[in-house]
Amino acid sequence: MSLYQTEAIVLRHYELGEADKIAILYTKERGKVRAVAKGVRKTRSRLAGAMEVFTHNQLQLYQGKSLAKVNQVRVLKSFADLRADLWQMSYASYLAELVNELTVDQERDQALFALLLTSLNLLSKEENLMLVVRFFELRLLRLLGYQPELKCCVECDTALEELTKLKFSSQQGGVICGDCSAKDQYAMYLSKGSVAIMNRLLEIDYRHLNRLKLPVKSRQQLAKVIPNYLQSILEKPLKTLDFIRVLNAQGSN
Amino acid sequence: MKHYAQPIAKLIGQLTKLPGIGPKTAQRLAFYILDSTQEEVEELALTIKDVKDNINYCSVCNNFSAEEVCSICKDETRDTNTICIVENSKDIVAMERTGEYKGVYHVLHGSISPMEGRGPDDIRLNSLLSRIKEKNIEEVILATDPNVEGEATAMYIVRLLEPFEITISRIAHGLPVGGDLEYADEVTLSKALEGRTKV
Ligand SMILES: [Zn+2]
Ligand SMILES: [Zn+2]
Numbered sequence: 001m002s003l004y005q006t007e008a009i010v011l012r013h014y015e016l017g018e019a020d021k022i023a024i025l026y027t028k029e030r031g032k033v034r035a036v037a038k039g040v041r042k043t044r045s046r047l048a049g050a051m052e053v054f055t056h057n058q059l060q061l062y063q064g065k066s067l068a069k070v071n072q073v074r075v076l077k078s079f080a081d082l083r084a085d086l087w088q089m090s091y092a093s094y095l096a097e098l099v100n101e102l103t104v105d106q107e108r109d110q111a112l113f114a115l116l117l118t119s120l121n122l123l124s125k126e127e128n129l130m131l132v133v134r135f136f137e138l139r140l141l142r143l144l145g146y147q148p149e150l151k152c153c154v155e156c157d158t159a160l161e162e163l164t165k166l167k168f169s170s171q172q173g174g175v176i177c178g179d180c181s182a183k184d185q186y187a188m189y190l191s192k193g194s195v196a197i198m199n200r201l202l203e204i205d206y207r208h209l210n211r212l213k214l215p216v217k218s219r220q221q222l223a224k225v226i227p228n229y230l231q232s233i234l235e236k237p238l239k240t241l242d243f244i245r246v247l248n249a250q251g252s253n
Numbered sequence: 254m255k256h257y258a259q260p261i262a263k264l265i266g267q268l269t270k271l272p273g274i275g276p277k278t279a280q281r282l283a284f285y286i287l288d289s290t291q292e293e294v295e296e297l298a299l300t301i302k303d304v305k306d307n308i309n310y311c312s313v314c315n316n317f318s319a320e321e322v323c324s325i326c327k328d329e330t331r332d333t334n335t336i337c338i339v340e341n342s343k344d345i346v347a348m349e350r351t352g353e354y355k356g357v358y359h360v361l362h363g364s365i366s367p368m369e370g371r372g373p374d375d376i377r378l379n380s381l382l383s384r385i386k387e388k389n390i391e392e393v394i395l396a397t398d399p400n401v402e403g404e405a406t407a408m409y410i411v412r413l414l415e416p417f418e419i420t421i422s423r424i425a426h427g428l429p430v431g432g433d434l435e436y437a438d439e440v441t442l443s444k445a446l447e448g449r450t451k452v
Binding site: 012015017018041052053083084085086089090093094096097239240242243244246247250 | 272273275365366367368369370371372373374400401404405408409412433
């Protein structure tokens with residue numbers, strides 16, 4: 001039990017009883033934290049707005065046995081623009097779902113916090129949304145120790161330059177050569193150009209992200225390969241991806 | 254729960270499933286029911302069953318109704334060229350309390366949510382589209398909740414209705430962000446309706 005101050009980003013929330021909500025927060029000081037926000041659905045409290053998804057807050061939390069309680073709140077950035085466009089909202093929701101699903105409670109990771117905040121900022125600036133999402137996915141994978149093998153075949157170690165046909169194996173977590181790909185029937189096609197973009201995304205300073213070009217071919221490949229890899233790590237489908245698929249299918253892009 | 258006779262434990266279990274009811278409240282309700290007379294209990298049970306048997310969706314607006322068409326859609330004094338879109342039937346009650354609104358409604362029975370993977374097919378949009386195609390609708394007012402799901406739903410509907418020549422507006426002004434429409438007080442909701450903005 002303790003009282004502490006932290007910056008936090010609201011990942012999502014659930015309704016609790018008549019008037020309360022449980023917010024899942026990603027905090028700078030203690031990683032993922034579940035916190036009760038009292039009375040946010042009934043009153044006109046400032047807390048209600050502060051507990052909307054994506055909001056970046058300075059919070060005072062009281063940590064109980066399993067749940068924390070939100071004591072004080074100061075909104076640092078509401079990210080209202082992320083909630084005012086269906087695509088920005090969908091991609092920001094995807095980022096939040098990834099963090100929620102891939103982290104455990106109360107495990108501090110300040111680099112992850114910074115990555116999430118940076119990426120939400122980029123999405124809200126309406127930079128190339130797809131590029132921001134791919135940047136986030138790859139950096140997140142690296143932070144969590146799942147950086148894909150992109151330099152050589154993940155099975156036989158043949159260097160990338162020597163490979164002619166290559167694919168990506170989610171199962172093995174990296175690029176795989178034509179011969180070895182027989183071992184993974186689900187391996188997906190990936191061009192060398194796309195691999196180069198993945199490598200660039202892993203190195204690039206986020207401030208230079210808009211200098212990167214994402215050709216249509218690579219955009220399509222990476223939009224399949226990376227989320228597929230993430231889902232295979234999670235061993236379950238991501239709900240926001242379903243939603244994005246429906247939006248895409250309706251051609252409302 | 255093992256300290257209770259099985260039928261009591263079962264009742265408590267059922268009551269806990271209701272929204273806003275925790276184990277403690279469920280226990281209290283269960284014992285209240287046990288202490289009631291046979292007639293009272295039967296009336297309660299019948300009332301619950303009766304609601305499920307006799308309430309359907311209004312064939313026009315999807316509001317819960319005991320008849321084929323609900324009382325609002327039947328009311329000839331209402332302006333049928335204006336549709337106010339709400340997430341739930343409860344929200345109609347909130348809007349009606351303001352006494353300001355004279356148009357008709359459309360109940361979506363839900364909202365779309367990227368987080369929950371709830372897409373446009375999970376809410377009642379097809380019947381809205383056919384209403385707009387068939388009837389002479391002039392204005393649509395989006396009164397979905399002022400939270401992420403409500404905003405997503407509103408944005409989606411705006412896009413969906415783009416091809417039609419209708420005025421689309423969104424109530425927003427003064428509504429507490431993050432809240433539920435059904436909890437908004439009459440004054441706030443009247444202001445929100447008055448101050449709706451074209452989208
Ligand atoms: Zn190989
Ligand atoms: Zn009706």
